[in-house]
Amino acid sequence: MADGATPSQELDTFPKLLLENARIRGTRPASREKDLGIWQTWTWADAATEIRALALGLKALGVERGDTVCVCGDNRPHLYWAMTAAQAVGAIPVPVYQDSVADEMHYIYEHAEAKFAVVENQEQVDKLLEIKDRLPALKKIIYNDTRGMLHYDQDFLDSYEDIQELGRKYDQDNPGFYESSIAEANGSDTCTMLYTSGTTGRPKGVILSYGNMIDTAQNSIDLEGLSDQDEMLAYLPMAWIGDNIFSIAQSYVAGYCVSCPENSDTVLEDLREIGPSYFFAPPRIFENILTTVMIRIEDAATIKQKMFRYFMGVAKRVGMDILDGKSVSLGDKLLYGLGNLLIFAPLKNVIGISKVRLAYTGGVAIGPDIFIFYRSLGMNLKQIYASTEASVFITIQRDGEVNPDTSGKPAIGVDLRIEDDGEVMFKSPGVFQSYFKNDEATRETKTADGWVHTGDAGYIDNDGDLRIIDRSKDVGKLNNGAMFAPNFIENKLKFFPHIKEAVTFGHGRDQATAFINIDLESVGNWAERKNLAYSGYMDLAGQDIVYELIQDCVEQVNRDLAEDENLSASQISRFLILHKELDADDGELTRTRKVRRNIIAEKYGELIEALYSDKTHCLVEAVVTFEDGRTDSVTADVVIRDTKTNMPTQAAAE
Amino acid sequence: MADHRKIGGVLLNVEGISLSFGGVKALSNISFDVREGEVRSIIGPNGAGKSSMLNCINGFYHPQEGQITFKGETRKQMEPHQAAAQGIARTFQNIALFKGMSTLDNIMTGRNLKMKQNFLMQALYFGPARREEVEHRKVVEEVIDFLEIQSIRKTPVGKLPYGLQKRVELGRALAAEPDMLLLDEPMAGMNHEEKEDMCRYILDVNDQFGTTIVLIEHDMSVVMDISDRVVVLDYGKMLADGDPDEVRANQDVIDAYLGVTHD
Numbered sequence: 001m002a003d004g005a006t007p008s009q010e011l012d013t014f015p016k017l018l019l020e021n022a023r024i025r026g027t028r029p030a031s032r033e034k035d036l037g038i039w040q041t042w043t044w045a046d047a048a049t050e051i052r053a054l055a056l057g058l059k060a061l062g063v064e065r066g067d068t069v070c071v072c073g074d075n076r077p078h079l080y081w082a083m084t085a086a087q088a089v090g091a092i093p094v095p096v097y098q099d100s101v102a103d104e105m106h107y108i109y110e111h112a113e114a115k116f117a118v119v120e121n122q123e124q125v126d127k128l129l130e131i132k133d134r135l136p137a138l139k140k141i142i143y144n145d146t147r148g149m150l151h152y153d154q155d156f157l158d159s160y161e162d163i164q165e166l167g168r169k170y171d172q173d174n175p176g177f178y179e180s181s182i183a184e185a186n187g188s189d190t191c192t193m194l195y196t197s198g199t200t201g202r203p204k205g206v207i208l209s210y211g212n213m214i215d216t217a218q219n220s221i222d223l224e225g226l227s228d229q230d231e232m233l234a235y236l237p238m239a240w241i242g243d244n245i246f247s248i249a250q251s252y253v254a255g256y257c258v259s260c261p262e263n264s265d266t267v268l269e270d271l272r273e274i275g276p277s278y279f280f281a282p283p284r285i286f287e288n289i290l291t292t293v294m295i296r297i298e299d300a301a302t303i304k305q306k307m308f309r310y311f312m313g314v315a316k317r318v319g320m321d322i323l324d325g326k327s328v329s330l331g332d333k334l335l336y337g338l339g340n341l342l343i344f345a346p347l348k349n350v351i352g353i354s355k356v357r358l359a360y361t362g363g364v365a366i367g368p369d370i371f372i373f374y375r376s377l378g379m380n381l382k383q384i385y386a387s388t389e390a391s392v393f394i395t396i397q398r399d400g401e402v403n404p405d406t407s408g409k410p411a412i413g414v415d416l417r418i419e420d421d422g423e424v425m426f427k428s429p430g431v432f433q434s435y436f437k438n439d440e441a442t443r444e445t446k447t448a449d450g451w452v453h454t455g456d457a458g459y460i461d462n463d464g465d466l467r468i469i470d471r472s473k474d475v476g477k478l479n480n481g482a483m484f485a486p487n488f489i490e491n492k493l494k495f496f497p498h499i500k501e502a503v504t505f506g507h508g509r510d511q512a513t514a515f516i517n518i519d520l521e522s523v524g525n526w527a528e529r530k531n532l533a534y535s536g537y538m539d540l541a542g543q544d545i546v547y548e549l550i551q552d553c554v555e556q557v558n559r560d561l562a563e564d565e566n567l568s569a570s571q572i573s574r575f576l577i578l579h580k581e582l583d584a585d586d587g588e589l590t591r592t593r594k595v596r597r598n599i600i601a602e603k604y605g606e607l608i609e610a611l612y613s614d615k616t617h618c619l620v621e622a623v624v625t626f627e628d629g630r631t632d633s634v635t636a637d638v639v640i641r642d643t644k645t646n647m648p649t650q651a652a653a654e
Numbered sequence: 655m656a657d658h659r660k661i662g663g664v665l666l667n668v669e670g671i672s673l674s675f676g677g678v679k680a681l682s683n684i685s686f687d688v689r690e691g692e693v694r695s696i697i698g699p700n701g702a703g704k705s706s707m708l709n710c711i712n713g714f715y716h717p718q719e720g721q722i723t724f725k726g727e728t729r730k731q732m733e734p735h736q737a738a739a740q741g742i743a744r745t746f747q748n749i750a751l752f753k754g755m756s757t758l759d760n761i762m763t764g765r766n767l768k769m770k771q772n773f774l775m776q777a778l779y780f781g782p783a784r785r786e787e788v789e790h791r792k793v794v795e796e797v798i799d800f801l802e803i804q805s806i807r808k809t810p811v812g813k814l815p816y817g818l819q820k821r822v823e824l825g826r827a828l829a830a831e832p833d834m835l836l837l838d839e840p841m842a843g844m845n846h847e848e849k850e851d852m853c854r855y856i857l858d859v860n861d862q863f864g865t866t867i868v869l870i871e872h873d874m875s876v877v878m879d880i881s882d883r884v885v886v887l888d889y890g891k892m893l894a895d896g897d898p899d900e901v902r903a904n905q906d907v908i909d910a911y912l913g914v915t916h917d
Contacts, residue, residue, distance in 0.1 A: 036795040037807065147800075148858060265805030 012187030013210045015051075015088040017252040019182065022048035025228055025255050031077040034262035034270060042077060044255070050078075052178055054160070055085035057167030058116065059177070061140055061158075065090030065184075068112045068193070072096040072105075073120020075234040075260040078144045078160060080248060082118040083238075087191065088182050091116075094193045094205070095239040097591045098124065099584070104203075106131040108195050111437065112205060113137050118160070121145035125157065132156075187211035193436055194241055196388050197590035205436030206241075206388050216391040216430035217249035219412040223396065224358055228255030231276040231355070235260075235267045240592065241388040242363075246280050249391075268292075272352035279359040283366035284593065286381075289351055290370055291497045295525050311339035312376075319376030324400045344377050353379050360396075362386045363592065365468070365487075367495030368404040375402065383407050385466055389445065389452050390414070391430030395466045406465035407458075416466065422457040423472045474597065476507025482569030484512060489570060490595070492560060496553040497522045501582050503595050504572065505608055511573035511645075513611040515604065516550055517541075517581050523549070538636055541577045547641055550577060554643050568648035574611050575643060578604075579636030580622055607638060616640055661882065662690030664723075665834060665866050666711065671720035673706055673890075680706040681717065681890045688834070693860055693867045695877045698887035699910070704870040705747060707887065708836050711868070712744050713737040725833070738767055743832035745823045747839045747870075753812030757822050760811050761797055764829030765790040797825045801855060817848040821855070828859065834866040835859065841873055849873065853880055878902065886910075 011017050021030070026045035033040050042050065063069065069086040071093050073079050083093040094112045096105060098120070105127055109117070115137055119125055125143050132138060143149060144160040171178065191210040195203040220226075234247035247258045256278070261270040268289070271279075297308050318332045328336075348354045359374070362384040374381040382397040385407035395416070397408030410416045414428040427450050434442040446452050457472040469475065470485040478484050484506040493502035493514065500519040506512035520537050523546060527534055534540040558571040582588040587599050601608060603622070610618035621635045666688040673681040681703045688694045696704045709715040711722060713732040721728050724740060743764070751760050769776070769790065775783040798804055801821050806814060811822055820840060827835055840856065841849045857880055859865050871877045877884060878898040886893040886907050894904045901907055 034804075036792070036799055037804075038795075148862070150862065262804045263802065269805070269808075 012214060013087065013182070013185045013189070014084050014191065014213075014248065014252050015055075015182040015185070017214075018044075018048055018051060018084055018088075021252065021255050028228055028255065029257040030251075031080065032257060032259040032274070033077050034260075034266075034273075037262075039259075039273070047077070047081060050164070051081045051085045051088065052171065053164035053167040054081060055088035055167065055181075056170040056174075056178060057163035057165070058085060058091065059089045059181075060166045060170040061116070061163065063089055063091050063116055067091045067116065068094050068114045069116045069118060070094045070096050070109055070112065070114040071118050071238065072124050073098050073144070073238075074264055075236075075238060075243070075247070076120060076144065077258075077260055079118065079120060079238060080234075080258070082142075082160075083192065083248065086116075086118075087185070088178065090181060090185060092190050092193055094195070095237075095244070096195070097197070097237050097239045099237075099591065100127075101585060102127050102130045106134060107202060108205075109135050109138060111202075112193060112195075116140050116142070118142045119144070122148040122152075125149070125152065129154075185210070187214065190433065192244060194239060194244065194388055197592050197594070204438055204441055207433040207436055208241075208244075208391055208430075209433055212391045212430045212432065213245065213249040214253060215413070216393055216411075216428070217245060217253045219429070220245075220393055220396070221250060221254045223412050226250060226254045226256065226278060226358070228257075230254065230256035230278045231274060232256060232258045232278050233261065233267075233271055233274050233276045234258045235264070235270075236280070236282075237591070241392055242280060242386065245392040246278075268352065272350070275352060275355040277355050277357050279353065279356045281359070281361055282363045282592075283361055283370065284364075286361060286366065286370050286374060287497070290373055291519070291522050293347065293351070294497065295522070298525075298529070308343055311343040312373075314339050315344065315376035316372065319378060320372065320402075323375055323378055323380060324402065340378070348377055348379065356380070358382070360384050362407075364594070365491045366404075367491070369495060371404045384411075385468060387452075387454060389432045390426060390428055391432070393430065394426050394428070394454070397465075401463070401465075403463070403465060406461060406463075406467050408466065409464055410466070416460065417451065418459055421472065422459065422469070424454045424456050424458045424466065424468070425451045426454065427451045478506050478512070478569055479508065479510050480569060483566055484570045485567070486597070488567070489514075489557065489561070489572070492557045493553065496556075498526070498549060499553055501589075501595065503582075503597065503600055504570075505601075505611065506570055509612060512570040513608075514554065514572045514575040515600070515607070516554075516575055516577045518546060518550065518577060520581070537581055538579050538634065541579060542636070542639065544639075547577060547639060550575070551641055551643055558643065558645050562646035562648055565648060568646075571645040572643055573645055574640055576607060576611065576618075576638050576640045578607075579620065579638050580624065580634060583624075586624060610638075610640055659691060659861065660864075661692050664688070665690040665725065666868075667723040668707075668711070669721050669723070671707070671710055671717045671722070673703075673710060673715055673717040679890050681710070681887075684720070684887070684890075684892050686885045686892070686895050688866060688868055689882075690866055691860070691864050692882040693856070693869060693880055695869045695871060695881040695884045696887060697871060697874070697877050697884060698893075701889070702887040703890040704887055705838055706890075708744065708838055708868070708870060711737070712742050712836055735767075738830065741831075741833035742836060743827035743830040743834075744836035745820070745827050745838055745840060747842065749816075749819045749823055751811045751819060751823055751826070754810055756808050756810055757803060757806045757814070757825070758794065758798070758808060760822055761794045761825045761829045762790065764797075764826035765793065767830060793831070794829055797828050800828070800858070801825050817844050817852075820844070820848075820852065824852075824855065824859075828863075828865075831863075832865060834868065837867065837869045837871075839870055839872060841871060841876055849876060856880060 011020055021044040027043050029041045030044040030047040031042050069091045071079050071082050086093040096108050128141055140156050142158050142160055142163050146159055187210045191208050191213050193205045193207050195205050236243045251258045259274045261267045314335050318328045318336055321328050356379050359379055359381040385395040386392045393411035394414055395408045396411045414426055417425045431450055431452055455472055456468050457470055457475055458466055458468040461467055470487045474486050476484045486504045489504045490502040493499050498519055499516055501517035503515040504512055518541050554572050554575050561571045562568045584591050606620055607618055618638050621633050623631050623633050664687045669685050671681055671684045698704050710717050713734045716731050841852050860867050881898055883897055884901045885895045888910045893906045894901050
């Protein structure tokens with residue numbers, strides 16, 4: 001039903017796909033949202049009506065073809081509609097990260113030359129009002145949630161409903177305008193512009209065409225057999241490319257329903273209630289879910305703990321093979337079946353992944369233990385290698401050929417090539433058009449014949465799967481000439497539930513060292529069971545007993561590293577637990593939670609020097625930025641510990 | 655902020671209240687009024703009689719002298735449930751929630767006075783009782799939405815951190831749709847960000863529902879920021895009454911409460 005009826009010749013923009021979906025599956029659900037505790041559903045026909053009204057309202061306000069319309073807020077059907085509404089009248093929607101502080105927001109609005117903004121609520125309006133004076137181009141701000149907006153009387157503020165009302169009037173006065181406006185666009189036109197969070201420098205505006213999005217979506221739908229019977233939960237930032245593909249492009253092409261959580265704190269409960277069949281989550285989320293499960297198991301009755309441990313052992317042994325369709329002995333099959341009845345199915349039900357038949361993860365490496373946990377439960381979790389510049393998919397693990405260490409084979413239509421220096425390059429239908437107002441960056445990233453530099457070092461293994469080692473610019477050398485791959489080591493550290501973030505140093509040094517952020521939830525729970533009192537992150541992070549806990553983790557990683565001849569030199573010789581959590585608001589992480597090395601190195605220079613001295617303490621002051629942009633400083637005495645490193649063991653462990 | 659709010663006539667008038675427990679004088683001759691729609695604070699050092707004053711207003715304590723007029727009705731003696739029926743809701747200094755019940759159920763108890771059906775009908779959850787519960791649930795959901803506590807809707811309150819419990823308690827008071835809300839140290843023990851959130855909610859309640867708010871608070875900066883008028887108590891006596899600037903400038907208050915600089 002999904003394909004066949006879709007001659008891609010015609011349906012080459014989202015507004016056109018919307019009209020088609022309203023026509024052929026008008027009564028099927030298009031979006032859902034939980035409001036006041038009750039799930040509300042909009043069919044494709046409803047969505048088309050809402051979008052039409054808003055689009056024409058925007059037109060009546062003076063939106064011209066080519067204008068940029070910024071969209072900002074949590075995942076809400078109304079905001080997704082605003083994106084399509086802008087496109088329907090030829091404007092370019094630019095989704096903005098909803099948790100950006102005002103300054104970051106100012107950069108994007110100014111750079112994108114935004115004339116209109118559609119935002120979720122008072123919070124977002126307030127942020128815009130703060131920077132409005134410095135944004136002369138911004139003409140109108142439209143807000144969806146009217147709560148708290150009663151006394152805002154600025155004439156550039158309008159409510160979403162008022163604009164829709166305006167649109168309905170415009171529709172009566174200008175019959176046929178909407179259809180002709182939609183017909184005017186085609187696949188090569190700009191669909192959206194996404195600002196990459198960027199681990200270095202200012203965000204760049206990535207211009208993607210309808211063709212980029214729709215072709216990529218169609219290819220991945222063909223590969224995985226997605227249809228309008230599927231269900232997706234939209235909870236990752238709208239400004240992120242992944243959400244644009246999973247919650248918009250694939251939904252429009254395949255016709256499946258996208259549900260929006262009640263708010264960002266209720267995602268896990270909503271996941272359980274919606275029971276999606278198709279699910280994406282970054283490794284961090286899978287990790288969090290696993291941590292929560294483990295914490296609850298620790299608190300469960302002994303018999304339950306024993307059952308869980310026993311059957312998880314069975315699952316680990318045969319679950320992956322069963323999922324991959326490999327042959328397994330009858331006894332194991334029966335045992336797994338019993339485990340499913342007693343443990344796996346109820347557990348999946350509690351998490352909310354019972355119905356998931358396809359799950360992706362990507363962005364950063366996922367811990368093998370975590371990956372195997374979900375797969376052995378029978379959830380088809382696969383890794384993808386993705387980028388904004390590729391409209392998401394570069395490689396996808398194929399069913400039945402999933403190896404935890406790789407990123408899989410090139411997606412349909414994608415060509416891969418490894419440069420001499422190890423950098424991965426790709427060419428695909430999803431390759432972005434250009435960076436907005438930044439030709440230099442475009443030339444640096446995209447070659448004249450359409451190949452794109454990923455900036456990642458990797459290789460293609462014997463099975464034809466891509467393996468990523470690290471960011472090529474991050475790969476460095478220790479003073480003895482041995483390779484130092486910081487992300488690789490950090491990921492190994494982060495695979496421990498007690499460690500939330502890690503930053504390693506070693507390039508141009510004699511040994512490798514590390515900053516650690518403990519996971520407050522996991523370590524806090526551990527401390528509680530030990531009857532350890534603590535007042536907050538800083539207090540807990542400084543405790544000796546916590547240092548010992550983390551030291552065990554670091555030494556475990558050292559043992560692993562010792563087994564790898566290339567990396568045995570980068571065993572961690574000293575580490576410290578940071579006195580504050582690294583935070584995107586302080587510029588230490590990107591909005592997608594990647595570590596910004598330069599900034600951290602600059603900010604904590606003192607601590608790094610202390611790591612490479614024989615000091616056992618270091619007094620530091622750090623500036624903390626609150627969400628409203630105010631700053632405050634904290635002082636702490638950070639302890640530094642030596643760790644045991646091992647002689648290279650070669651492959652002796654085998 | 656304050657320019658679009660409407661402050662109406664006197665809603666509550668407290669005249670010559672004196673309260674003593676045996677030989678201890680908790681309050682002596684306290685008089686002040688609260689106008690409709692304002693945020694009115696009662697401040698003072700520990701043991702100044704702030705909570706006692708609140709307890710008198712909602713009928714928990716019965717002052718030996720003086721009278722309290724609420725909505726034009728003067729009373730000498732009244733019980734807390736009568737105060738509740740008249741439209742006064744409150745929160746407590748030490749959280750008084752049902753720890754084993756969910757957030758939702760706790761807030762639902764705030765609707766108790768508005769429920770018309772009898773116990774049996776509610777237990778059977780039948781006909782009008784069911785319709786009524788749906789109506790009440792709607793109000794409760796709006797409160798949950800207002801306070802942004804959707805994620806803890808079904809969590810037993812005892813498992814929640816302190817700051818959130820305070821918010822649930824405010825939610826329960828709001829569910830009663832009161833005309834006047836008495837808040838006993840709503841921000842005690844909170845960190846800076848939680849305090850800011852709580853201030854926001856208090857101002858929003860006042861602004862959007864027009865609820866009159868009487869607030870006891872320790873944190874001076876908070877009080878000065880959000881109050882229209884402030885009463886200062888010390889050892890059961892009234893030291894000052896006026897807008898935040900007047901109170902801040904009052905020498906007695908500076909000496910007694912803000913403390914004379916010693917160094």
